[in-house]
Amino acid sequence: MEGREDLEDYSQCMQQIGSWAEELLLRGISQFTMKDVSVLEQFLEQINRFQLIFLKEIVELLIAEGRNLALGNGNEELLLNHYCRLTQYIRLSVQESS
Amino acid sequence: MKLCTEDYLIRHANKGLYKRSLKDMDSGVTVQYTWNESSVSCKLSDETLCTLENTLDHWDCSCPSDHICKHVLISILYYQREHQTDEDAAGGAIQTETVLSEATDNASHSISIAMDADKLTPDHDSRFRWMTEFDLSALIKSYSSSMIEEVWFRLRYPEQIEVLKDSLLTVRLVRQDIEVSFTEEPSLAKALCKVKQTAGNMAKLEALLRYRRQQHVDDSNVLSGRVYDTKFSMQTVRECRNMLADLLKTGLARLPQSFMAQLETFAVAAHSGNLPDIERSLRGIQGELQLFFDRHVRFSMQTMLDRVSKLYLALQVLEQENTSALMQSQLIGSFRSKYYTVPQLHLYGLGADAWETRSGYRGITYYFYCFEDEEIYTYSDVRAVYYEDNSFSYAEHYGAFTPWLTNVTFRQFAGEELQFQTVKVNNDRRLSSGEGAKLELMTRSNVEDVNLNKYMNDVPSQLREDSRTFELFTNPKERLVILRVARIVDHSFDKRTQHLNLTIETEEGELLHLTLPYSMDWQMMIQRLESGYGAASLEHFYAFVRMEQGNLYPISFLKGQRVISLKLDIGYGRTGRLGRL
Numbered sequence: 001m002e003g004r005e006d007l008e009d010y011s012q013c014m015q016q017i018g019s020w021a022e023e024l025l026l027r028g029i030s031q032f033t034m035k036d037v038s039v040l041e042q043f044l045e046q047i048n049r050f051q052l053i054f055l056k057e058i059v060e061l062l063i064a065e066g067r068n069l070a071l072g073n074g075n076e077e078l079l080l081n082h083y084c085r086l087t088q089y090i091r092l093s094v095q096e097s098s
Numbered sequence: 099m100k101l102c103t104e105d106y107l108i109r110h111a112n113k114g115l116y117k118r119s120l121k122d123m124d125s126g127v128t129v130q131y132t133w134n135e136s137s138v139s140c141k142l143s144d145e146t147l148c149t150l151e152n153t154l155d156h157w158d159c160s161c162p163s164d165h166i167c168k169h170v171l172i173s174i175l176y177y178q179r180e181h182q183t184d185e186d187a188a189g190g191a192i193q194t195e196t197v198l199s200e201a202t203d204n205a206s207h208s209i210s211i212a213m214d215a216d217k218l219t220p221d222h223d224s225r226f227r228w229m230t231e232f233d234l235s236a237l238i239k240s241y242s243s244s245m246i247e248e249v250w251f252r253l254r255y256p257e258q259i260e261v262l263k264d265s266l267l268t269v270r271l272v273r274q275d276i277e278v279s280f281t282e283e284p285s286l287a288k289a290l291c292k293v294k295q296t297a298g299n300m301a302k303l304e305a306l307l308r309y310r311r312q313q314h315v316d317d318s319n320v321l322s323g324r325v326y327d328t329k330f331s332m333q334t335v336r337e338c339r340n341m342l343a344d345l346l347k348t349g350l351a352r353l354p355q356s357f358m359a360q361l362e363t364f365a366v367a368a369h370s371g372n373l374p375d376i377e378r379s380l381r382g383i384q385g386e387l388q389l390f391f392d393r394h395v396r397f398s399m400q401t402m403l404d405r406v407s408k409l410y411l412a413l414q415v416l417e418q419e420n421t422s423a424l425m426q427s428q429l430i431g432s433f434r435s436k437y438y439t440v441p442q443l444h445l446y447g448l449g450a451d452a453w454e455t456r457s458g459y460r461g462i463t464y465y466f467y468c469f470e471d472e473e474i475y476t477y478s479d480v481r482a483v484y485y486e487d488n489s490f491s492y493a494e495h496y497g498a499f500t501p502w503l504t505n506v507t508f509r510q511f512a513g514e515e516l517q518f519q520t521v522k523v524n525n526d527r528r529l530s531s532g533e534g535a536k537l538e539l540m541t542r543s544n545v546e547d548v549n550l551n552k553y554m555n556d557v558p559s560q561l562r563e564d565s566r567t568f569e570l571f572t573n574p575k576e577r578l579v580i581l582r583v584a585r586i587v588d589h590s591f592d593k594r595t596q597h598l599n600l601t602i603e604t605e606e607g608e609l610l611h612l613t614l615p616y617s618m619d620w621q622m623m624i625q626r627l628e629s630g631y632g633a634a635s636l637e638h639f640y641a642f643v644r645m646e647q648g649n650l651y652p653i654s655f656l657k658g659q660r661v662i663s664l665k666l667d668i669g670y671g672r673t674g675r676l677g678r679l
């Protein structure tokens with residue numbers, strides 16, 4: 001039974017990240033704030049739980065670059081890059097589990 | 099170095115010429131030889147003068163013939179007859195190669211010419227080892243990419259080959275009835291084939307590649323490297339990516355309507371910058387964005403995000419210098435894939451489907467099962483409707499006459515059994531409407547008697563596989579299956595998704611849902627299907643279905659000799675009552 005719960009948690013986690021990404025598309029990357037950083041940090045905790053190493057790497061880069069940007073000296077291009085990768089990662093993982 | 103054996107000479111000239119030459123010699127023609135620097139002058143007793151060099155590709159004769167003539171053959175054969183028998187008598191171990199190239203050495207009596215294959219050295223297989231071992235890219239250096247492409251395409255169709263080894267290695271392409279003879283020299287130019295010019299060169303390559311395939315050599319890497327053409331405008335790639343970056347930075351909520359015009363401009367730029375798939379993606383984003391601005395129920399934030407981020411990453415990969423030609427060409431796509439002539443196709447109509455894409459195209463696709471390679475072929479009638487003055491009427495196109503037979507409408511075409519001669523086909527098995535193809539209608543077999551092979555066998559496993567494919571940059575392949583249906587159990591209209599769902603029971607007793615998305619064009623079909631439209635009396639039939647991300651979209655129902663294409667037959671006119679099947 002535990003396995004099933006894990007799977008549900010996993011897809012819920014992917015969905016949450018997906019929703020956050022969609023919301024950011026509406027809002028625009030230039031509106032990235034420290035609040036997003038803390039949201040991402042929460043995701044990171046779950047990601048660690050599932051040991052998704054590649055996703056962890058992407059999110060960590062996104063957090064680092066996002067923090068820089070929110071503090072006023074970031075590189076928007078780089079952030080975009082990580083953001084697009086994250087989006088496509090989520091898409092593939094959703095496809096895989098559906 | 100050449101082996102001027104009987105078969106070599108016959109393949110170079112022809113049997114008649116060879117025999118006539120022997121006859122002339124029997125009736126007393128003689129030859130006098132003079133050895134020059136790199137050639138031999140041969141004076142025949144009938145006063146004809148020939149000059150031979152070290153290969154049969156170059157020769158000269160005083161007679162008016164453009165092609166290889168009997169005088170050239172006589173010059174070679176006479177030498178064989180007169181001088182070689184001398185050597186034989188001398189008991190010299192005779193090497194089997196003609197060494198006309200050593201003709202500079204006047205005293206050379208090592209010139210010997212093999213009379214037949216019996217004298218060949220025992221390891222004579224090694225002479226043709228080059229055919230499988232020599233570097234293919236060097237062999238096909240002189241071939242243009244379009245020629246290689248066409249030959250590569252032909253390899254997809256089954257063709258039996260017969261291999262005959264004598265002093266030459268001859269590969270016979272059985273269905274096309276073409277023979278290509280390879281010499282022991284690693285070169286396609288030296289190979290002999292009766293078909294001349296481009297067609298001959300292609301036959302040589304096809305024969306070589308089919309032989310290599312038979313010997314389990316995989317050439318796909320070398321060939322694909324030669325086929326892809328990847329010239330494109332880097333500037334457009336950069337500009338497009340900047341524009342997408344702007345979109346992502348600004349966010350949809352604050353995006354001005356004028357952004358639509360920007361997308362249009364870049365779509366045009368991508369078109370002229372030789373970036374077909376980029377253009378398509380831009381138009382896709384444009385279509386999705388229009389839905390967003392219109393606050394349309396079909397708009398999906400997820401699709402939008404997916405389209406934008408995918409294109410963004412694709413453009414970024416294109417900007418990198420170390421991307422391989424194969425990967426680049428996958429990202430760039432192609433405007434119009436090339437079409438190649440196929441000698442014969444025997445097709446079985448499976449129905450037609452009408453569609454509209456978000457990137458602004460409307461069309462009808464006709465589906466056929468092909469008996470030759472057991473695959474599904476399509477013919478599509480498509481119009482771009484992204485400019486306002488363009489329109490496409492499904493009913494009009496469906497009722498129009500086909501380009502091949504002017505008394506057959508597309509409606510009829512969709513449900514017939516056909517035989518095409520010399521029709522052009524592209525890589526995705528699409529048929530071209532081009533001239534030159536001959537179409538013949540045949541008596542249609544009952545669908546129950548047609549062996550639809552993998553499209554029928556494996557439905558559950560295909561469903562499983564469909565849910566497992568995920569690729570980043572390539573579009574998912576359309577998956578088509580044919581279900582054996584016992585009956586339609588239920589139908590319901592889902593207001594939230596705007597889909598009509600048909601629940602069917604397969605012959606195996608499994609319940610499946612078929613989905614028909616609502617749109618203005620198909621209002622009539624949805625209404626008719628909702629009211630049953632004869633569905634109750636329809637039992638034990640086949641459903642031809644497209645599979646997409648776990649959903650089943652029905653295209654047509656088949657039973658006996660008949661087909662009903664759901665959208666086109668039920669949506670228009672009165673002929674589509676399901677009960678009529």
